[in-house]
Amino acid sequence: MINLKTHVKMRTAQKLYVCEVCQKSFSKIYNLKKHHRTHTGERPYICEMCTKCFARNDTLEKHLRTHTSEKPYVCEVCERAFAQIGHLRSHLSLHTGEKSFFCEICEKSFSRIDTLKKHTRIHTAEKPFICEVCKKCFTRSSDLKSHLRIHTGEKPYACEVCEKCFAHAGNLKTHMKIHTGEKSHVCDKCSKGYAHLSRLIIHLRTHTEEKPFVCDVCKKSFSRMSGLKTHMATHTSEKPHVCEVCTKSFAHTNYLKKHLRIHTAQKPYVCELCEKDFAHCDYLKSHMLTHMEDKPYVCEVCLKGFSQTSHLKSHMRIHTGEKPFVCEVCNKGFNHISHIRTHMRIHTGEKPYVCEVCEKGFSQIAHLKSHMTIHT
Structure with a gap:
């Protein structure tokens, strides 16, 4: 039986190929070559469908599943399928309830390391994702993608009933309530129902008499932002x-x-x-x-x-x-x-x-x- 010291020596001896940039060593030459690309930025593997480039072939193979919709990794509990093994592993924590990643600042726990990383930006105010058009910064990559549609005019979410298009999936879901007649947001004072939460919030001000929108010029307050905007024209005399x-x-x-x-x-x-x-x-x-x-x-x-x-x-x-x-x-x-x-x-x-x-x-x-x- 091999003891630990002998095992470490064997593993050390096996790593003969050393990176000249960071001195990291590898046991096989092709692993060193793959590692070199992290320094050179080389991405030789190109997707034939969207021309996106990758440093590794296995990463390209994973990416191709976004085009083919192939999901080979299936959850044994709920049978939900995933394109990548990492996504399946993260998903399994929903069933086990395991949350092994803790925020050091507020001690909130998370089942995934990437979710913890996103969460920590709340405390650090870090916004690493920058719009190249208007330089606005975002904490999440998904928020930047959504924002970019303002500049591109892209509206990928289409209503199957009336074919109206939307930039965001949430807007489409809200729109669908027009066709279904769903009014899931109900006033607990008068039982009046609304399709949109924002409409309910505005309606509630009729009961509370809350007027949060205040004119900076004359201090007159309004229950709606639109009311304040209309009022501001009385100060500017603008009549377009x-x-x-x-x-x-x-x-x-x-x-x-x-x-x-x-x-x-x-x-x-x-x-x-x-x-x-x-x-x-x-x-x-x-x-x-x-x-x-x-x-x-x-x-x-x-x-x-x-x-x-x-x-x-x-x-x-x-x-x-x-x-x-x-x-x-x-x-x-x-x-x-x-x-x-x-x-x-x-x-x-x-x-x-x-x-x-x-x-x-x-x-x-x-x-x-x-x-x-x-x-x-």
């Missing part, structure tokens, strides 16, 4: 969205869409009770209150009831004679903002309500309706 009919400009595309209904007379919001239609959702919501018997806001002068406090405030101006909305051109006062908007068209000459038959324009919708009787 222009109406092609009357050239009126708007700070936000949604405002332009609403405005266009003036020209098209489109009223997509319909009351289910009386079938009256409205151009804007807010108008429909206000109208719905007229069907409700509850009118808790009562005028102290004439005892008329209102469903909203804002309506009572507007009504009170009839009794007080208050006219807070003043025309900057002629100083005429009005008790409603809608009245001053209509009045301003006298000065601007704006006629947004156009007859579809003869194309004559009018400053007020009532005038257009009266005019239409000529054609009927």
Whole structure:
């Protein structure tokens, strides 16, 4: 029986081939040649399918399985197949529950060494994967690959139902809920369901009244980022969205869409009770209150009831004679903002309500309706 000292001497004597760069020794010449490539960067083995190069033939063989989908290594527990033996070994730890790799900083354990390495970057803030286009850095190679699609425009994940393409698999999964009708994210306050977690988070702010998005200029807060972006235009006076009919400009595309209904007379919001239609959702919501018997806001002068406090405030101006909305051109006062908007068209000459038959324009919708009787 060979003792340990004799065994070590035999192994040492067998390593006759020494690397001139790092002095590492090998027992066989071809192992030394393979090792040399780590210093020279030589990659003589080329994939015929994608032209990717490798330093070793066995690495090329493993890579080829990504094209052939061959998975020869099968888990005996769950029969899941893998292209590489290393992946199978890592997978087996899921069944054994073994987590032998520990983080020295927070003592969190992992079943794979590569997962531990990725985890340690949380503590070190190391971001070794750099985008060559914009120089943005990432902690994981997979994050860099996903990011690169912003520059390349690549969208490899296609919906089998409508063929819409996405840059990320997660986005495709979220999109599929449109077709399946799945609403897995449910509000625990009112049981309303949402397909996207982000939509549920936004909805929850209606219950908590949380407004995390704050304007740096005036400190006004908003529940949505989109609301803050729209608001910021009031400070910059920027109005990039222009109406092609009357050239009126708007700070936000949604405002332009609403405005266009003036020209098209489109009223997509319909009351289910009386079938009256409205151009804007807010108008429909206000109208719905007229069907409700509850009118808790009562005028102290004439005892008329209102469903909203804002309506009572507007009504009170009839009794007080208050006219807070003043025309900057002629100083005429009005008790409603809608009245001053209509009045301003006298000065601007704006006629947004156009007859579809003869194309004559009018400053007020009532005038257009009266005019239409000529054609009927």
